[in-house]
Each structure stands twice: as C-alpha cells, then as structure tokens.
Amino acid sequence: MARAGLSADRLTEAAADLADEVGFENVTVSALARHFGVKDASLYSHIRNAQDLRVRLAVLALSELADQAAAAIAGRSGKDALVAFAGAYRRYAHEHPGRYTATQMALDPDTVATGPSERHADLTRAVLRGYRLWEPDETDAVRFLHSTLHGYVTLERAGAFHSHPRGVEASWLRALDALDSLLSDWPAG
Amino acid sequence: MARAGLSADRLTEAAADLADEVGFENVTVSALARHFGVKDASLYSHIRNAQDLRVRLAVLALSELADQAAAAIAGRSGKDALVAFAGAYRRYAHEHPGRYTATQMALDPDTVATGPSERHADLTRAVLRGYRLWEPDETDAVRFLHSTLHGYVTLERAGAFHSHPRGVEASWLRALDALDSLLSDWPAG
DNA sequence: TAGGCTTGCCTAGAGGTCCTAGGCAAATCA
DNA sequence: TGATTTGCCTAGGACCTCTAGGCAAGCCTA
Numbered sequence: 001m002a003r004a005g006l007s008a009d010r011l012t013e014a015a016a017d018l019a020d021e022v023g024f025e026n027v028t029v030s031a032l033a034r035h036f037g038v039k040d041a042s043l044y045s046h047i048r049n050a051q052d053l054r055v056r057l058a059v060l061a062l063s064e065l066a067d068q069a070a071a072a073i074a075g076r077s078g079k080d081a082l083v084a085f086a087g088a089y090r091r092y093a094h095e096h097p098g099r100y101t102a103t104q105m106a107l108d109p110d111t112v113a114t115g116p117s118e119r120h121a122d123l124t125r126a127v128l129r130g131y132r133l134w135e136p137d138e139t140d141a142v143r144f145l146h147s148t149l150h151g152y153v154t155l156e157r158a159g160a161f162h163s164h165p166r167g168v169e170a171s172w173l174r175a176l177d178a179l180d181s182l183l184s185d186w187p188a189g
Numbered sequence: 190m191a192r193a194g195l196s197a198d199r200l201t202e203a204a205a206d207l208a209d210e211v212g213f214e215n216v217t218v219s220a221l222a223r224h225f226g227v228k229d230a231s232l233y234s235h236i237r238n239a240q241d242l243r244v245r246l247a248v249l250a251l252s253e254l255a256d257q258a259a260a261a262i263a264g265r266s267g268k269d270a271l272v273a274f275a276g277a278y279r280r281y282a283h284e285h286p287g288r289y290t291a292t293q294m295a296l297d298p299d300t301v302a303t304g305p306s307e308r309h310a311d312l313t314r315a316v317l318r319g320y321r322l323w324e325p326d327e328t329d330a331v332r333f334l335h336s337t338l339h340g341y342v343t344l345e346r347a348g349a350f351h352s353h354p355r356g357v358e359a360s361w362l363r364a365l366d367a368l369d370s371l372l373s374d375w376p377a378g
Numbered sequence: 379t380a381g382g383c384t385t386g387c388c389t390a391g392a393g394g395t396c397c398t399a400g401g402c403a404a405a406t407c408a
Numbered sequence: 409t410g411a412t413t414t415g416c417c418t419a420g421g422a423c424c425t426c427t428a429g430g431c432a433a434g435c436c437t438a
Binding site: 227 | 414415416417418419
Binding site for chain 3: 409410411413417419420426429438
C-alpha cells in the first residue's frame with residue numbers, strides 16, 4: 001500500500017481550499033481524509049484534533065492576508081496606500097471566503113504570539129504613516145480602520161447590504177473616501 | 190408521564206440563553222433537549238432542524254438588539270443619538286455574546302424579509318437624521334456606521350485589540366468622536 | 379543487504395450529534 | 409365519553425470525533 005505523503009502543512013493547505021469551496025464550518029477531519037483517500041483516523045498523527053486543524057488554517061489565512069496586504073501597499077502612501085490596502089483586504093475576503101472566515105477565529109494568546117496578527121497590525125500602521133498621526137491617535141485610528149474594513153466585508157458577505165438597491169461597490173468607494181477624509185483630519189482628543 | 194410544555198418560542202429563548210452561556214457554536218439540539226429533560230427527537234416536532242433553530246435564534250437576537258437600540262435613541266438626536274445607539278449596540282454584544290454571534294448568521298432573503306434586519310437599518314437611518322444626509326449619501330453612511338460598529342465589537346470580542354496597551358474603552362470613545370466628525374462633514378461625492 | 383527502528387496508515391470501536399419513522403398516551407374537542 | 413389531535417417516546421441509521429493497538433513501508437546502521 002502506497003503512502004499518501006501527508007503532513008500538517010499539506011493538510012492545512014487542503015483544509016484551506018476545502019474551506020473556500022464548502023465553507024469554513026464544513027471543514028471536517030472526515031472530509032479532509034476523504035480528499036486524500038485515507039481513513040480519518042490517519043490524520044490524527046499529523047494534527048492533534050479538529051480544533052487544531054482549524055487554528056492552523058486560521059494562522060495560514062492570516063499570514064496570506066498579510067502577504068497580500070504588504071504587496072498592495074509597497075511603494076504607495078497616503079490615500080493610494082489606503083485604497084490598495086483596503087482593496088487587497090476585501091479581495092482576499094471575496095476570493096477566499098472560507099479562509100477569511102477562518103481569520104475571525106478567536107485565537108488564544110499563545111497562538112497570536114506566533115506572529116501573523118502582529119504583522120497585520122504593523123501593516124495597518126504602515127498605511128497610516130502618510131497621515132501623520134501620533135500616539136495614541138495612531139492606535140485609535142488603526143483600530144478604527146481595521147474595524148471598518150472588517151465590518152464592511154463581513155456584512156457584505158452576510159448579505160446585509162442587499163436589502164437596498166444602492167450599489168455595494170459605490171458605497172465601498174465612498175467608504176474609502178470617508179476613511180481618507182477622516183484620517184487626514186483625525187479629530188483632536 | 191407529564192409533558193414538558195415545549196414550543197418553538199420556548200426552545201428559541203432557551204437556545205439564546207444557552208448560546209450566551211456556552212457560545213453560539215455549541216448550541217445543539219441535543220444540549221437543548223438535555224436542558225428540558227427530554228429526548229432530542231422530541232424537539233423535531235417544534236423545529237424543523239438544527240439550522241432552523243439557529244435561524245430562529247438569530248431573528249430573536251436581531252429583534253432584541255433593535256428594541257434596545259430603539260430605546261437608546263428615543264428622544265435624542267445628533268451625537269447624543271449616535272453615542273447612545275453605538276453604546277446600546279456594543280453593550281448588547283458584550284452582555285449577550287452568543288446572541289450577538291447569532292446576529293452575524295447569513296440569513297436567506299425570505300427570513301430577512303420577516304423584519305428585524307430592516308428594522309435595524311431603519312434605526313440606523315434614524316440616528317443619521319440629525320446629520321442631514323441625503324441619498325445616496327445616507328445609505329453609504331448607514332453602511333459605514335454599521336460596518337464600523339459591527340467590526341469594532343467583533344474584533345474587540347475576538348481579542349484583536351489586546352496586543353496593545355492602549356485602553357479599548359478610550360479607543361471606543363475616540364471612534365465615536367471620529368464617526369460624529371465624519372458624519373457631520375460627509376465628504377462630497 | 380540484513381536487521382532493527384521509526385513512522386504512516388490501517389482496523390476496531392466508543393461516544394456524540396442530527397434526524398426520520400412509527401407508537402403510545404395525554405390533552406382537547408365533539 | 410368517544411374520537412381526534414398533539415407531545416413525547418423508542419428504535420435506529422448516518423456522519424463526525426477521537427483513542428488504542430497493529431502491521432508494514434521506508435529509513436538507518438552495521
């Protein structure tokens with residue numbers, strides 16, 4: 001009997017693709033085992049349990065998202081950087097719905113400390129560099145920006161904006177205008 | 190054998206309490222049946238399936254959230270209304286984490302048409318009345334406001350803001366200042 | 379290249395959740 | 409009081425999670 005050549009990384013990548021296809025909540029150990037043509041019990045030598053698999057998937061997605069965001073803002077500043085950053089963020093969420101859902105998982109502090117979340121925060125800070133904000137305004141603005149982007153793509157995906165005819169794309173562009181305007185003139189504390 | 194006196198509504202309320210206690214994802218038909226001391230098969234005369242139960246829970250939560258938001262903005266306008274609305278929204282999310290998670294469920298259009306989502310949008314519009322925005326700016330602003338509030342409370346609950354010492358409460362107040370400032374001077378299209 | 383060791387995938391099986399089919403008895407109604 | 413409806417039951421199948429223990433493939437060493 002030939003071996004399937006599994007590893008935690010290969011399982012995580014396959015789980016990510018599966019998540020994009022069938023939804024994050026449908027990523028199961030059994031489905032993953034079927035994909036590789038092995039028995040589900042075989043996966044437990046590579047992953048601790050189903051939750052472990054989901055955490056690995058979340059870390060992978062956060063890392064990919066940071067990569068794309070970093071590429072998007074390279075060589076840009078100010079509103080250019082903001083639009084590129086937000087666009088990369090939203091595009092990732094649309095093209096990889098399962099992976100994006102995974103990024104919303106509540107990770108325990110130990111896992112967060114492994115990197116990708118921090119990197120995300122650093123990138124957001126880089127976007128704001130052109131707006132000349134100083135602490136603590138910068139942190140407040142980072143949180144605000146992150147909240148608005150995350151909230152927008154989440155609500156958009158949940159269909160919360162479909163009840164009104166106004167185009168979602170047009171609202172998105174105006175949201176970016178609004179963010180730029182707000183960051184350019186962040187209200188004094 | 191005495192009957193337990195179940196009904197779809199009683200099940201939904203119990204499911205909501207259960208969600209706040211153990212998390213939305215752990216609301217199962219079995220757990221609910223255990224809570225009432227009956228067999229899980231008995232619940233299927235009241236609910237169609239597990240998904241139906243979760244949808245009912247989402248509708249309940251959206252309705253409660255709308256009630257609290259409506260009470261908060263009654264008799265207020267402008268920034269007062271904004272702060273009260275946002276506060277009610279955030280408080281509900283903190284006090285009822287399971288219910289709030291339920292509100293994030295993707296509801297199919299038929300369910301959305303039953304009311305609570307629309308009501309939520311109407312309330313957001315009411316908050317903006319004092320800012321004198323006209324279509325399509327108003328819709329864009331409704332979406333922006335909703336995104337920022339939802340994003341903030343979601344990220345806050347996921348622990349995304351814990352990595353930095355700046356107080357989450359202080360950032361929240363500044364976010365409200367920023368929203369007020371932005372809505373007061375919504376950038377021209 | 380032969381023996382031993384590690385490792386990868388296996389079978390077996392227990393326990394949990396979801397859900398359907400069909401039955402009996404309690405509550406309600408004629 | 410008898411007939412009908414309703415509520416909860418048992419039985420059981422399908423799927424998912426995870427553990428224990430086994431066998432053989434592939435690697436290391438001599």
